[in-house]
Amino acid sequence: MKKGTIIHVVVMVVAVIAGTMLAIKLNNDQRALIPEKAELAAIPVGGFHKFAADVEWMLFVNYMGSLSTVDESNVEDVIGRLERLIALDPNLDKLYKDGVSSIAIQDPEKSIELLKKACNNSQLQNNSEIPFYTGFVMVQHLKPANYKEAVDYFKMAAERSGGLQEMKRHYWGYYYRTRAKLLAQAENMDERLALAEILYNELQSERFTGSAGAAGMDGSSIDIKDRLFRALKDIKTPSEDYTPTKQVLDRASEISQKVFADAHLCLNCIQPYGPGESFCTACGTAVQVWGQCNKCHKTIAGAKYCPYCGTAAATK
Amino acid sequence: MNEIFAIAGSTWRNVLRLKVVYFLVFCVWVLVACALNYDVLSLGLEKELLIDASLMLNTITAVLIVLSLTFEIPKELKDGVASSMLSKPLGRTHYLIGKMLGNMVIGFVLCALVAAGSFLIFRVSFNDTVGQTMLQSQVLVILSVIPMSALAVLFAVALPEIVAPIVTVLVIWFSHSMGLLSNLPVIYGGILPDLELFNFKASAVYQTVIPWSYVVLVTLWGICYAVFAASLASLIFSRKDIR
Numbered sequence: 001m002k003k004g005t006i007i008h009v010v011v012m013v014v015a016v017i018a019g020t021m022l023a024i025k026l027n028n029d030q031r032a033l034i035p036e037k038a039e040l041a042a043i044p045v046g047g048f049h050k051f052a053a054d055v056e057w058m059l060f061v062n063y064m065g066s067l068s069t070v071d072e073s074n075v076e077d078v079i080g081r082l083e084r085l086i087a088l089d090p091n092l093d094k095l096y097k098d099g100v101s102s103i104a105i106q107d108p109e110k111s112i113e114l115l116k117k118a119c120n121n122s123q124l125q126n127n128s129e130i131p132f133y134t135g136f137v138m139v140q141h142l143k144p145a146n147y148k149e150a151v152d153y154f155k156m157a158a159e160r161s162g163g164l165q166e167m168k169r170h171y172w173g174y175y176y177r178t179r180a181k182l183l184a185q186a187e188n189m190d191e192r193l194a195l196a197e198i199l200y201n202e203l204q205s206e207r208f209t210g211s212a213g214a215a216g217m218d219g220s221s222i223d224i225k226d227r228l229f230r231a232l233k234d235i236k237t238p239s240e241d242y243t244p245t246k247q248v249l250d251r252a253s254e255i256s257q258k259v260f261a262d263a264h265l266c267l268n269c270i271q272p273y274g275p276g277e278s279f280c281t282a283c284g285t286a287v288q289v290w291g292q293c294n295k296c297h298k299t300i301a302g303a304k305y306c307p308y309c310g311t312a313a314a315t316k
Numbered sequence: 317m318n319e320i321f322a323i324a325g326s327t328w329r330n331v332l333r334l335k336v337v338y339f340l341v342f343c344v345w346v347l348v349a350c351a352l353n354y355d356v357l358s359l360g361l362e363k364e365l366l367i368d369a370s371l372m373l374n375t376i377t378a379v380l381i382v383l384s385l386t387f388e389i390p391k392e393l394k395d396g397v398a399s400s401m402l403s404k405p406l407g408r409t410h411y412l413i414g415k416m417l418g419n420m421v422i423g424f425v426l427c428a429l430v431a432a433g434s435f436l437i438f439r440v441s442f443n444d445t446v447g448q449t450m451l452q453s454q455v456l457v458i459l460s461v462i463p464m465s466a467l468a469v470l471f472a473v474a475l476p477e478i479v480a481p482i483v484t485v486l487v488i489w490f491s492h493s494m495g496l497l498s499n500l501p502v503i504y505g506g507i508l509p510d511l512e513l514f515n516f517k518a519s520a521v522y523q524t525v526i527p528w529s530y531v532v533l534v535t536l537w538g539i540c541y542a543v544f545a546a547s548l549a550s551l552i553f554s555r556k557d558i559r
Binding site for chain 1: 354357358359360361364365368369371372375488489490492493494495496498501502503504505506507510511512513515516517518519521522524526527530533534536537540541543544547548550551554
């Protein structure tokens with residue numbers, strides 16, 4: 001064998017060994033950075049997955065524009081297009097918000113399946129709308145509604161949203177209401193009372209254990225207190241389609257007394273009343289008077305000394 | 317060494333002095349800018365589309381530049397240009413390495429021009445800064461010219477003139493799926509190239525941070541693979557009967 005050939009072979013062997021070692025390391029590094037690469041490799045589009053996804057997305061938008069509605073006749077086609085899109089670019093959040101939502105009514109199971117995958121996508125881990133929408137489809141479109149799983153997705157959405165944004169407060173609202181529905185189903189109890197119970201327990205657990213539960217994540221217990229106030233008011237305000245039983249009303253009053261003892265609320269209608277008032281101005285029920293001087297019984301709410309008799313901090 | 321640089325220099329000078337090349341680069345910029353018109357059809361994703369289009373068009377530019385080598389080498393062999401060069405004190409390996417390096421320079425210059433133009437269009441259109449990942453993705457496309465040029469040289473000397481460009485395109489195309497063979501050491505990355513290692517096109521949009529150490533290592537891999545392919549090409553070329 002010629003010397004030149006030997007040199008060539010040696011160079012090739014060294015290059016192959018170094019190349020394969022580097023390639024394996026780089027392949028692992030790349031998959032750590034972009035986990036979906038492993039699946040994308042199976043689609044031979046010459047590395048143009050993202051651009052192919054863009055084209056597919058525009059074709060999808062164009063196709064959806066040609067439909068008056070997604071119904072039985074076209075839902076399979078829409079799902080096929082969505083699956084192709086997700087295969088090419090699983091990180092496109094718009095695809096889930098504007099694309100998957102279109103099949104939520106016609107095929108909620110498939111919609112949930114696609115949304116669940118998106119919830120587990122590490123690239124979309126900061127997206128709060130996708131888990132919220134997953135829970136929403138579970139409670140609104142799925143027959144029968146899957147409250148148990150939806151609770152986890154509403155919680156995921158609320159946690160991802162950071163909890164402090166005013167716009168995302170409805171995530172917690174859905175979370176508590178879905179938990180209430182679950183409790184009401186399990187205990188066969190009034191749904192509105194179930195919500196009040198859940199909020200009351202949440203408030204108690206935060207007060208006594210200082211745990212950073214849902215309330216803690218929301219920033220403070222003020223939000224829960226506010227929600228509890230509205231939940232109790234809903235119970236105390238019967239409507240055409242809702243008449244609470246006496247037990248429900250009693251329990252609502254009990255919670256109201258425990259939580260809002262210092263808030264001066266009428267136990268009958270959960271309306272706040274002013275200092276010196278003996279009856280609720282909203283329902284006429286007798287209420288416990290506050291803001292009066294202990295000595296002369298004149299209204300002096302907020303004053304350090306009674307301006308009429310000079311008694312110090314003697315209000316009730 | 318001087319001979320290698322002389323051949324490389326003549327290769328890239330021959331291409332880079334052609335005005336039509338810059339007209340084609342301008343056409344690529346126009347195509348990139350066309351993405352701005354898709355704001356309605358893409359439901360507001362025109363920014364992402366522009367980034368994707370620039371990366372896609374830059375990759376195609378790189379592939380076309382590399383393909384030119386599969387036409388040029390057989391043509392020089394057929395026309396006797398190569399044989400007259402090889403009659404001088406110049407090794408066949410030097411000739412191939414010179415051609416490969418010259419082609420790489422063409423690739424680097426033209427792809428860098430496409431990338432720079434795309435960044436300018438992006439900056440002017442969206443009044444937004446070019447992110448690090450966007451820059452890195454374009455750099456990786458430019459660097460992918462290294463193994464692709466070596467592949468083109470290999471097929472240009474190993475295959476007939478008509479087959480070489482087709483095989484080169486097919487190998488480049490399917491090498492993006494080589495990740496499926498990552499469990500086969502020596503074959504994966506050593507003999508069969510994985511050009512997907514240079515592909516971070518989606519990351520440019522989603523701003524996935526690419527460590528610079530990765531860029532350095534993937535360049536090293538590209539060089540290793542180019543050395544392997546060029547050595548193999550040289551071995552085949554040394555046994556070839558040139559008129």
